[in-house]
Amino acid sequence: MYRCVIKSLCSPNVEFQKVNPTTQVALFSYCVNECPKEKKFIWNIYFGQIDSAQNFTKWILFDQTTNFENIWFFGRNTTNFTSTNDLFDHFRNETHWKFEVIYQFEGMNSSSALNFEINPPPSNGSCEIYPRNGTTKTLFSVTCSDWKVKEYSLFTTTTKQIIAFSPIPSFEVRLPIGNPLDLFVEIRDYLNAITEFHLLPVTVVKEEINLSKELFSDLLSNENQNTIGQMIRLITDELNQIDISNEIPLTSIFISPLTNQVNIRNNQSTRSEFVKEINRLADLRESFIKLIPEMTIVSVNSLKLQSLSLVQLTDTTNQLTRTTLQIVSQKCFQLTEELEFWLEKMTFEDVQMIVTQLLQCFSNVLTAVNGPLQKRIEILDEWVFDFQKELADSLNEKRNQIIFILTSSLNLHLNLGQNYSIETPQVFLSLETISLQSLLNRMNLSSNLNQNQIVSFRVRFSLFLFF
């Protein structure tokens, strides 16, 4: 017997399971009764030619399986088999596939197979955005024709950040600064097949806002998750003082990121002014964060949007007060638990984005709490060593649990021979599923454990030891 590793991605359709050509297929097989000990596995792939007149499918062996072993196909001689979406992508004309596993033991063969029918991604629709120019406060309308799907979501093209999601084909959004700003709508059907529809570029310029507590409560009074997410971006862009000149102002001097060089504006203000300014912004940020309401997770995209908001809120690590850190770390932790809950309903691509954003959030929180203790970040006026130390200890304690959950979430999708890495300004994480034997050989290490076992090799590189 066998089934899909991610159940929701294979849905029964009598003879054929529906499968998405936009993501990988991971299958595992198991014996109904006890398996004989001496056994070998081999997975074969067939594509089908349907004779509709006779209602008959002729299966033809896909003869390049060996050539693409460990490129498109992983775990071909094990119980778990993965085919990346490259197979479906390169053979788009083939709509029917069969994956067969053969067990060989004591001169006998036993086989089992699962038939798949490609679930075509949504097509025959369009989306547009209006107006084409505006400011950071302008409400833009995104209007799609009715694609008859589960959800529409809007992303920035270059940074792949979610802006909004909606079950209905028309929605309004506030956009980040960009000239031009490239956006696409992700159209997701009920079986998680995805089509990306690219919009014509728009121009969004900055409109000044006066940050105040009154403004915050006004902006966050709306109950819509999208609106709240967009408000968080609008406010944090202002607090982080991001502008498009590519220069980072003195207010964001903190532990510098792993990637891209930071140009620090010189002779902008004296040190005391700088300290005063970050304290002012830290206070504002705290009062803003206190007003953000609790939001439920209604879909995978909602998890993407909320985790992104947390990255934006914590991006400037020298402006996070203890209260801010407590609130935000709690939210990051809640979302990590939600991730576990939604895991069985997500594609690998969904997991990648959410794990990346949660990693960034935790990295920011831990940098912010440990930074002043290690004399690597400016100390805020509210500083009390004992309180900071206490908070740091409690957050550091959670670190292993968080890394465990995030690592496991990715590992679920990584079959023998597969690897995946995350590269962000805050943290680099690489994961690889490999046999212990080949890893030890490669690294010139030794271990007295079973060399045949399959392990996960993790490399983490960070700004900070605590993450």
Added chain:
Amino acid sequence: MEPLAVYGRSLIESNTNLSRSLSISILDQNRNEIPFETNSNSIEFFIPRDPNLRIPPMILTNETFHSLNLTTDLPISIHFEIKANFSYRFVYKFDKQSTFTNSIEVNQSYFTFMLDNQQTVGHRLLIFGLEEANQEYEYRVYSSGCYYLNKENEWKGDGLRVGPKTNLSHSHCFSTHLT
């Protein structure tokens, strides 16, 4: 918890923002970490420095000798760069040694030399210089270190050696363990 980069205690100016950390784990199928050991050879790795480091220019001088206080709690390596248009003898000694016990004949215009963290350990003072130099030359000295955090959250340097490929953009480390 100790500061990672030693702040304001060393004569060699240390910028506290320059550190990075690397962690390597092998996890079994239950995602528990598996212990492993190195074979006869150490594990070699590079840790880049913060790209925002502003490298201080080399110092022009005609003084023969220079002294460095090695008053950090953690072992550091010391790296020398010297530009000179003449031949000289590079000499160094530790602490209160009366004579220069170590010397190197140099007749190249750009000379680099390092003392790794195991050579400097236990010493408080390093004096180095260019014997027979009575002309101007340029020099720059910087330090590096490779550390791990033990279970008590203390930075330690045992089992870690700073390697010869260390330069101004990265630290080269050898480790006999992955703690």
